[in-house]
Amino acid sequence: MSNIRQVSGDERLHTAFTLYPYAFDKTPAADAAGELRDSLRFHEGNHTLVVEEGGRTLATASGIPTHQNLRGSVVRMAGIAWVATHPDARRQGHSSRLMHRLHRDMLDTGHLLAALYPFHPSFYEKLGYVGLLLNRTVTLSPQGLAPLLNVALPGEVRRQDIRDGFEVYRAFQRRLLSERHGFMFTPDYRAARILDPADRWLATATVDGEVAGLLTYYIDGYGGCLHADELLYTSALGRALLLRFLAQHAYQVSQVTITVAPDEFPETWAPSLAVRTVTEASFPTSPPLMGRLLSMDALQGVRCGPGRVEIEAVGDQLLAGRYLLDGTGGSIDVAAAGRGGEKATLTAAGLCALAYGVLDPLDVVARGLGEMSQGAVVQLRELLPRRAPHAFGKG
Missing domain, CATH: 3.30.1050.10 (SCP2 sterol-binding domain)
Structure with missing residues (x-):
């Protein structure tokens, strides 16, 4: 008879973590065990459950203590992750049992919402989840933003390594949590993943000494692409400062990609801007977030x-x-x-x-x-x- 129990610390290595490489990575991978041990610090506050039978781990799921803005109210939210089942134990109800137990456990600790990236949306819809809107990927040439270089804007943009700017990055995210419906704020131990291997620059737009927008990004090479993550800002001025910063990379990179919110309209950023905006849902690799x-x-x-x-x-x-x-x-x-x-x-x-x-x-x-x-x-x-x-x- 299988049973569900909570695991923590190094115990994850020989229980929950035995299922992660096969479910989520390229396999077989000779260094998987070492990489998982190195990632333990990013799981330290997770609520991790496993299904066991005869000392063998059959399935697992975790809840990450997070916060989310729901129509202006900041609410404790459980980020559901690492839901995996051994191939031999699939289609036996283990994931359903785990999810029901995880929901109750997280609710008992004050979490009123839950969100996840689904491997099978109809499965999660039966568990009360609904698909949210996909963020959009914008691709453009930095030369298309050149008109912004001629606009006199108050404020400035500072570039620094993400390690040096991490506290600014987190403080701005915390501010957006209180302002943007749907925005999520993960715990520090989880957010620290961006520091390992710290392969991002941080561009911070400030106006009168106050942060008005920021962007993490990396450049894949001369003449290549500037890959920007989430375009975050509190005002049109903050956004314009960051876009003007991107325009300064003309003749260094051939294109820029940026992640923007579902209600962003990049075609309005500059006159005659040639831009491609894509929203693509695919399963299981690029699903819309689901919440409940x-x-x-x-x-x-x-x-x-x-x-x-x-x-x-x-x-x-x-x-x-x-x-x-x-x-x-x-x-x-x-x-x-x-x-x-x-x-x-x-x-x-x-x-x-x-x-x-x-x-x-x-x-x-x-x-x-x-x-x-x-x-x-x-x-x-x-x-x-x-x-x-x-x-x-x-x-």
């Missing part, structure tokens, strides 16, 4: 429109029940149902799609994730209008 609520408490006090609706959440171990969501005071009050109002029946995935703002109520119905009256559609649109989560800050 672990508790209705995640919605308590969230800023909202003036809607009022009674919902019944069905088919989920954690969220099942009847609730009244009342936004007439400008923030959601979650109470027991029974005071009347328009009614909707939602799966956990349908409820989470509305909470994150990725689906309209009618999309929820069309996807088979819920049923509701026309009045409930109107109320839910007011209460939880569509928004684009900025799923940045993954660490």
Whole structure:
């Protein structure tokens, strides 16, 4: 009979870590054991579970203690990762059991949301997850940004090694956590991965001494490509300063690639800018992030429109029940149902799609994730209008 237990520290090496190389890396790899031992420090605060039978590890999953912005409220979130099952033990329900246990464990420690990159989206939708919006990859020539070189902008951009700028990098991410819906902030031990092997430059835009934007990047060679990570900024001025910095690399690199948020419009950055913007979902290598609520408490006090609706959440171990969501005071009050109002029946995935703002109520119905009256559609649109989560800050 298999059992689930938590493992930590070096014990991960001969339990959970025995499954990682085969599931996630090129195999066989002679140096896999050494690389995993070196990576232990990046797992130190993870909540790691394993399924064992007769002393053999059959499956594993981990929760990373993270924070996420949900419509302006910063909430503790569990980043679910390293879900793997031995090939001989697949399709036997181990992953489902692990996920249910991991959800409850993380909820017991105050985590009200969960997010993950799925290997099988329909599997996770049944567990209450909904797909979020993909970030976009922008490719352009730095010469296309040349008009920005002629614009007088207050502020400056400083370039430094990521090791030297790590504290600035983390402080700015922490600031964006409080400002951007969907933004995630991982623990320090996890974010420190960027320091090993520290192969990034950090460009920091400041205005009047305050950081207004930053960008990590590397250059793959003369005449090659400048590969930028997430374009992070708090104002159009911060963004413009960083784009002007990229323009200064004309004749050094032939192109620039940047990761931007789903609601960014690069074609407006400069006149006559030739740009290619790509959003590509593929499985299992490039899936959209999926997220879910672990508790209705995640919605308590969230800023909202003036809607009022009674919902019944069905088919989920954690969220099942009847609730009244009342936004007439400008923030959601979650109470027991029974005071009347328009009614909707939602799966956990349908409820989470509305909470994150990725689906309209009618999309929820069309996807088979819920049923509701026309009045409930109107109320839910007011209460939880569509928004684009900025799923940045993954660490």
